[in-house]
Amino acid sequence: MLTSCGSEKGEPTGPDASAPPSSSPSESPATTGGSGGTAGILDADITLAETTNELAKVSMKTLESQGYENLEQLADAKFGGVTFFHIRGKSGNRSYDQYGTVIDGSQVTVDWNFISGWPIGSRPTR
Structure with a gap:
């Protein structure tokens, strides 16, 4: 199946076209696991050292x-x-x-x- 990133009118197309836009970066597919059901790369429980x-x-x-x-x-x-x-x-x-x-x-x-x-x-x- 082929999908595109948008139509000539700038409207989203593809399998997630009817989904409402995410309101914050914390709800992006990278952090919620996306539509594939796997954990995103930003789901790691990591605390970065400050010094x-x-x-x-x-x-x-x-x-x-x-x-x-x-x-x-x-x-x-x-x-x-x-x-x-x-x-x-x-x-x-x-x-x-x-x-x-x-x-x-x-x-x-x-x-x-x-x-x-x-x-x-x-x-x-x-």
């Missing part, structure tokens, strides 16, 4: 729950004049580093996984 220190604490708990061991928070690092926390840990043959900060209310993290014991001859060359 870099809060984000570091949340990251440590998350990494612990994912099975990373020997987690430690190292000295903060500065990139472009912005202070980032630095967490290091291990999981099996992988070492893991995460840097993170909160900039203007947005969480930013950069993650690295390094695999130890990978034979040099089998590493990709590109």
Whole structure:
């Protein structure tokens, strides 16, 4: 079945054409699950960290729950004049580093996984 986004007169068409317009963003298909009956991406029960220190604490708990061991928070690092926390840990043959900060209310993290014991001859060359 084909549907369009609107008619030449600017009227809605398609399967939801008779539905009244949503009065608020909290009632949009992304938050109510849409017509497909699945939860929208904005339905997650998430509280964002407000500070870099809060984000570091949340990251440590998350990494612990994912099975990373020997987690430690190292000295903060500065990139472009912005202070980032630095967490290091291990999981099996992988070492893991995460840097993170909160900039203007947005969480930013950069993650690295390094695999130890990978034979040099089998590493990709590109």
